[in-house]
Amino acid sequence: MTKKLLMGNEAFAHAALEAGVRVVAGYPGTPSSEVIETVAKRRAAGAARGVHVEWSTNEKAALEVAAGAAYCGARVLFTCKQVGLNVASDALMSLNYVGVRGGTVLFVADDPGPISSQTEQDTRRFAAFAKVPVLDPSTPDEGFAMMKAAFELSERYHTPVIVRPTTRICHASTFFDVADETEARPVPEDGFAKDPKWVIFPRRSFEAHGEINERLREIARDFAEDPTFAAFNVVVEGGGVSAGDGVAAAGAAATSGSQAPASGSPAAPAPAPRLGILAGGVSAAYAREALAIIEREARAAGAVVPAYRFMQVGTPYPFPADAVARFAEGLDVVLVLEELDYVLEDELLRLAGARRLPVRVLGKLTGDARGRGENTTEDVALRIARFFDMRGFLGEASRNTRSDTGEARSGVATGTTLGKTAGQNLGEDASSASEGKNGACAVSERAFLAPLVEKACAEVASSRYEGPLPVRPPVLCAGCPHRGSFYAVKRALGKRDAVLCGDIGCYTLGNAKPLDAVDTCLCMGAGITMAQGFAVAEPHKKQVAFVGDSTFFASGLTGIVNAVYNGHDITVAVLDNATTAMTGSQPHPGTGVTLMGPKRKPVSIEGMLRAMGVECITFADPLNLEESLGAAREAIDFEGPSAIIFRSPCIQLKKPESAVLISADACTGCKKCITEIGCPGIGFDADAQGPRSKGRGQAFVDASLCNGCALCTQVCPFEAITVAAANGANEEATPATTEGAKELAATEGAKASAGSQGAPSAVAEGGAR
Amino acid sequence: MINVLLTGVGGQGTVLAAKVLAQAAQSKGWQVRTAETIGMAQRGGSVISHVRMGSDGEQVHAPLLTRGTADLVIAFEPGEAARVLPFLAPDGVLVTATTPVQPVTAALSKEPYRAADVLRGIKGALGARQVLVPVDDAALTEQAGNRKALNTVLLTCAIAQDHIPVTVEELKGALAACVKPRFVEMNLQAVDKTLATLSVR
Numbered sequence: 001m002t003k004k005l006l007m008g009n010e011a012f013a014h015a016a017l018e019a020g021v022r023v024v025a026g027y028p029g030t031p032s033s034e035v036i037e038t039v040a041k042r043r044a045a046g047a048a049r050g051v052h053v054e055w056s057t058n059e060k061a062a063l064e065v066a067a068g069a070a071y072c073g074a075r076v077l078f079t080c081k082q083v084g085l086n087v088a089s090d091a092l093m094s095l096n097y098v099g100v101r102g103g104t105v106l107f108v109a110d111d112p113g114p115i116s117s118q119t120e121q122d123t124r125r126f127a128a129f130a131k132v133p134v135l136d137p138s139t140p141d142e143g144f145a146m147m148k149a150a151f152e153l154s155e156r157y158h159t160p161v162i163v164r165p166t167t168r169i170c171h172a173s174t175f176f177d178v179a180d181e182t183e184a185r186p187v188p189e190d191g192f193a194k195d196p197k198w199v200i201f202p203r204r205s206f207e208a209h210g211e212i213n214e215r216l217r218e219i220a221r222d223f224a225e226d227p228t229f230a231a232f233n234v235v236v237e238g239g240g241v242s243a244g245d246g247v248a249a250a251g252a253a254a255t256s257g258s259q260a261p262a263s264g265s266p267a268a269p270a271p272a273p274r275l276g277i278l279a280g281g282v283s284a285a286y287a288r289e290a291l292a293i294i295e296r297e298a299r300a301a302g303a304v305v306p307a308y309r310f311m312q313v314g315t316p317y318p319f320p321a322d323a324v325a326r327f328a329e330g331l332d333v334v335l336v337l338e339e340l341d342y343v344l345e346d347e348l349l350r351l352a353g354a355r356r357l358p359v360r361v362l363g364k365l366t367g368d369a370r371g372r373g374e375n376t377t378e379d380v381a382l383r384i385a386r387f388f389d390m391r392g393f394l395g396e397a398s399r400n401t402r403s404d405t406g407e408a409r410s411g412v413a414t415g416t417t418l419g420k421t422a423g424q425n426l427g428e429d430a431s432s433a434s435e436g437k438n439g440a441c442a443v444s445e446r447a448f449l450a451p452l453v454e455k456a457c458a459e460v461a462s463s464r465y466e467g468p469l470p471v472r473p474p475v476l477c478a479g480c481p482h483r484g485s486f487y488a489v490k491r492a493l494g495k496r497d498a499v500l501c502g503d504i505g506c507y508t509l510g511n512a513k514p515l516d517a518v519d520t521c522l523c524m525g526a527g528i529t530m531a532q533g534f535a536v537a538e539p540h541k542k543q544v545a546f547v548g549d550s551t552f553f554a555s556g557l558t559g560i561v562n563a564v565y566n567g568h569d570i571t572v573a574v575l576d577n578a579t580t581a582m583t584g585s586q587p588h589p590g591t592g593v594t595l596m597g598p599k600r601k602p603v604s605i606e607g608m609l610r611a612m613g614v615e616c617i618t619f620a621d622p623l624n625l626e627e628s629l630g631a632a633r634e635a636i637d638f639e640g641p642s643a644i645i646f647r648s649p650c651i652q653l654k655k656p657e658s659a660v661l662i663s664a665d666a667c668t669g670c671k672k673c674i675t676e677i678g679c680p681g682i683g684f685d686a687d688a689q690g691p692r693s694k695g696r697g698q699a700f701v702d703a704s705l706c707n708g709c710a711l712c713t714q715v716c717p718f719e720a721i722t723v724a725a726a727n728g729a730n731e732e733a734t735p736a737t738t739e740g741a742k743e744l745a746a747t748e749g750a751k752a753s754a755g756s757q758g759a760p761s762a763v764a765e766g767g768a769r
Numbered sequence: 770m771i772n773v774l775l776t777g778v779g780g781q782g783t784v785l786a787a788k789v790l791a792q793a794a795q796s797k798g799w800q801v802r803t804a805e806t807i808g809m810a811q812r813g814g815s816v817i818s819h820v821r822m823g824s825d826g827e828q829v830h831a832p833l834l835t836r837g838t839a840d841l842v843i844a845f846e847p848g849e850a851a852r853v854l855p856f857l858a859p860d861g862v863l864v865t866a867t868t869p870v871q872p873v874t875a876a877l878s879k880e881p882y883r884a885a886d887v888l889r890g891i892k893g894a895l896g897a898r899q900v901l902v903p904v905d906d907a908a909l910t911e912q913a914g915n916r917k918a919l920n921t922v923l924l925t926c927a928i929a930q931d932h933i934p935v936t937v938e939e940l941k942g943a944l945a946a947c948v949k950p951r952f953v954e955m956n957l958q959a960v961d962k963t964l965a966t967l968s969v970r
Contacts, residue, residue, distance in 0.1 A: 472849075473814055
């Protein structure tokens with residue numbers, strides 16, 4: 001065993017390997033990609049024996065590869081991001097009916113915010129839709145344990161199991177004890193046993209549906225009672241003692257992670273809590289921090305934190321109803337904290353209805369929790385503080401209600417919720433609870449804690465820079481070949497009315513000004529097919545669809561066949577940079593590089609296009625403007641489906657050339673190099689002066705960013721920008737061949753994944769730049 | 770609890786710097802959590818790394834630190850330093866590189882983006898107990914012989930402030946553990962050269 005600082009995703013890969021996973025397949029997507037990269041790295045280093053790992057063509061292919069191996073009894077792991085599960089959903093829905101033999105774990109990373117995604121869909125919801133169990137960690141450590149438990153569960157019930165972390169779990173790091181070497185569990189000798197159950201038929205599905213329903217009931221019981229899984233549904237108690245040393249124990253209790261309720265102070269037994277907090281995912285970690293903050297502030301101010309019960313649901317589906325019912329016992333109100341959808345909130349409401357629990361549920365549906373985006377410790381602290389401040393009402397009102405009617409109603413008599421106090425409702429922009437300044441007032445003189453938390457946050461965060469700051473959105477890297485492709489297509493189109501359909505990848509960034517070359521982006525591969533819809537509806541315009549090489553294979557092919565078959569007059573611009581760049585330089589079928597070592601014959605994009613019947617195919621190096629313009633014009637002018645293949649490797653795959661030079665004597669300050677192609681390697685110095693700049697200022701090169709691609713030298717009308725003479729500036733950097741670079745990308749995937757512009761592993765690790 | 774926030778522009782090396790700090794903290798027996806910006810924002814966008822250390826033996830739950838709690842902010846770019854100012858603790862230290870990285874948005878706009886203006890603004894915004902440490906990163910990385918040593922240079926300047934209980938020796942140990950073997954020596958030299966320059970001043 002070795003203690004290592006691991007990112008969540010790296011740790012999950014270790015966990016799967018330690019569980020004896022035999023087959024690992026997926027498709028890259030932030031924040032999920034590092035799992036497979038870690039498995040590949042461990043395998044390449046000889047530390048993970050017997051495992052097969054691959055980047056599949058897309059998520060559907062990956063899940064089906066995994067399913068086949070699982071039918072034979074192999075433990076398998078499938079990985080993707082949340083929208084990747086949409087692609088694999090056809091397979092998943094049926095796979096659950098057929099069932100599996102070897103442990104089948106689907107690692108699906110959600111992305112609240114969203115930070116790097118198209119949607120804020122919630123895989124817990126997807127799991128319920130597919131009737132597949134799902135585990136939801138609040139920390140990387142917990143995810144590590146869940147990964148192993150998921151394989152157990154899968155084999156116990158022959159069901160696929162989803163492990164769903166979110167970005168802040170996947171990309172958070174902490175130290176782990178991991179095995180130095182792992183051995184994949186061998187496929188059982190009897191292997192695949194032929195049986196009618198493997199063939200999905202309507203009649204079989206009807207039977208299987210009954211089995212699914214039965215096993216979900218049993219799994220819900222396991223989640224509530226079986227120590228292996230019940231440990232993920234932690235209940236702790238705190239508060240309930242007056243300010244002083246006792247209160248500190250509540251914060252400590254919230255950290256204990258034990259099943260047993262821990263009371264605040266041994267000296268003064270805490271009153272039974274009537275307030276509950278139910279949390280899932282990283283919000284549970286935020287809630288624990290928030291409780292510690294509230295207790296600290298209360299202690300400092302001599303205020304009282306009411307008795308509360310906290311529960312984290314780490315197994316949201318099937319809902320561990322018995323465990324949550326025990327949690328809810330004696331509670332008047334529960335505040336539910338979760339990101340993305342209101343899954344726990346729905347389940348708790350249903351539970352309260354089904355079991356007639358006298359508990360009121362506050363959360364996203366009542367406007368008491370953020371309806372979208374990420375939660376934060378600060379926001380959660382304020383919401384919990386406001387929630388605690390309700391206690392004044394609760395005591396009397398709820399007692400009255402109960403004794404009068406015995407009805408399941410909370411004491412928040414007039415339907416006042418925190419949402420009103422926070423001035424926020426579901427669907428509103430819930431950027432920060434602290435913006436609802438009037439919140440504390442609504443609970444009048446009983447508000448103690450919210451003002452304390454608000455004050456604490458406001459005071460410590462007093463420093464704010466008031467001056468103007470330029471926004472810094474993500475951009476195509478300096479030297480990125482896509483820049484030349486977009487520029488050439490736009491120039492070739494000239495004044496011609498056109499719709500430019502983009503797609504998923506780095507090249508979505510072509511939408512930024514000044515390129516402004518992406519009019520639509522929907523989902524993987526959609527650009528090609530949407531362009532055809534535009535062509536039908538607006539035939540007077542030209543439609544160009546941009547697609548990356550990895551996306552081309554993942555989901556571009558059917559769209560191209562459709563264009564040929566139905567005769568749509570579109571031009572497909574394939575941006576072939578020889579890698580899956582956005583997610584960190586993963587190989588794909590067009591590279592021939594595999595995670596298992598041997599290089600296969602690359603699948604040819606040109607060959608595919610020809611085979612599908614595209615008759616006009618042109619080629620260009622996007623860093624050569626003239627060549628690109630010619631290729632673009634020819635393809636655009638062709639009647640019928642046509643394609644341009646722009647070929648130039650991603651800058652991550654090659655050593656940079658020397659930075660270009662801008663002559664102060666020649667630069668007129670016209671800014672054309674900036675307004676035409678918008679490269680981050682070129683800045684503008686309003687104070688610079690040259691003989692021809694007439695007080696306009698001058699452009700300059702940021703040599704730490706410039707890649708030497710020389711596109712700008714072809715754009716400058718005054719020949720003020722030149723390629724640096726070969727003067728040995730590159731002496732440390734023997735230019736890698738594209739092939740070599742690709743191999744590097746494959747074997748050092750994890751390194752690459754972290755990096756844009758050679759970044760994270762950058763402590764003086766590069767060559768000249 | 771010690772909180773450190775690292776910020777910069779995607780590609781500058783904040784992720785590895787955060788890892789080095791985490792390693793240093795772990796060598797002291799502290800529980801550590803870090804969180805990174807990975808993905809689309811890395812393409813030249815603003816990036817933030819959070820490092821949280823349980824220096825008093827406390828449990829660290831959340832990977833992200835909250836506003837006003839960063840004991841130390843290490844900024845790789847002055848504009849990004851300004852952006853994260855609300856995170857700085859009332860008695861926090863802000864160590865920032867002074868070389869600006871001009872975004873395309875700034876090059877396109879008519880508003881000039883000047884590091885001096887930003888640094889002046891930061892200085893004016895700081896509370897009485899907050900400290901600004903501007904670092905001449907251009908000179909120090911040139912002296913280290915490699916612009917890629919930016920993160921080591923900034924980490925050294927930050928540790929040299931003596932504001933968090935991590936020593937130069939612990940920093941060096943962490944660098945040796947985190948950086949590829951063939952680059953260890955270069956980084957350790959960058960630490961020493963930076964320290965030498967600081968002590969001369």
